[in-house]
Amino acid sequence: MKPLTIIHLSDTHLCPEGQLLHGSIDSWQHTRQVLRASEHFSPDAIVVTGDIADRGAPIHPMAAAMFNDIQEEFGCPVITIPGNHDPAGSVGPEFNTQRLSIGPYQANTVHEVLGLRIIGLDSGGFQLAQGELDQAQLSWLQSLLAVPAPLGSLLLLHHPPVEATSKVRAGRGLKDPMALAAITAGTDVRAILCGHYHQAATSQLINIPVLMAPAVSYNMNPFAPHEILAESGPGFAVLQLGNDAVNWFAASSDQRTTKPQDAAQRTSVEGHLAAN
Template structure:
């Protein structure tokens, strides 16, 4: 099973550039080109939020048009830039999103279970998961405890040591207390921070995927303000084999020359 993951595509209505200068549509097209060129090709695509920059129906239409040529199932969660109801309308026909309320869901992806959490607090940059929805997570993990599971949400619920921790998911400790009780959670996937980060958390692996477009500056000193850099974008691949479990690969977007071929 080969799972592709992208995040923080930040598309604008009409394909306009984000922040006036970042052609996020072209960056997403390049990411899809990269995924389409892989051998083997991914079986499924996960998207860890901020599909849209402006939350418009048009931005979601652009996203669907671009990723449709991969011809694989696509699963999304909302980020802080997304609009919950417009996202629901855009993806409801795919059959995995609930018809009302938060966009939490369970989906089977081959031999694994995806448990998706909606951390969006509309109008805010940080994320939250209310106690009753943490109860839902516990119930979902209990229901799927005999299958390996991936938990995906937009706002990282764990500390990274960077300034971006200030705008993560505020219920991280409470979420960790739930996840730690289940040994079938292979990994917790997040976006939002626009950097590739890995750590051990809640008794399992935790991971943040880089954006397909712009990246946030690496700030371990917590200086005032946030800075955006055009560092190389990436996609992420999760390779599942029953005998070895889940391996995570960061793949730069673009074409690169092979300079040596051994035998």
């Protein structure tokens, strides 16, 4: 069976019309560039792991319309969860229009993609750096995972259930990650996809891969953690899932200005090295 391809976007930080993020970044243009670049990989699904808006900007209806247009054009679901810049309830019924069901909150969703179950979890935390899954969400997740899916499950979270690699972002992940680990241990969860840290990174929650996409809007300089790498280009990640393998690599839409195939091969090697 051909591996499934999941395009992972995060932290678009979309601003009100006519405004630039941090005075210089056109986050709408970045998002459109990444969506166009993702078409190169013929995705089976596109997932967006939160911070759709910047600082609660009222852009969610426009963002939903954009994602729904892409969903129709590409013929694959666009699956979205909120982040700490998205007000409670802002990822409502106009998002995730191909969901099979919802959980305790509107942004808790279940999708099925060719046998792969994708579960969206709302870690909330609007205007807070740290996120949390409450007992209702954990119980809902536990009931879902009691029955395995044919190709296993992916979890989507904004706040990573692992510590940041940068000291300046320490303490900004998911509160009490071991509560999540207790539920996912021994289940069919193949990976947890997150954002929030504005850097591509991999880790593990016990024995489950945690894959953190680079941000679409901007990424942080690991050598100078307070500096924004606006010039790094809009980032995203590509996840390829086979029956027995999980391959992940980070990419930038700017790479399409050179040779797309060469860029894909180069980032695939980099992603393999990072994951090991």
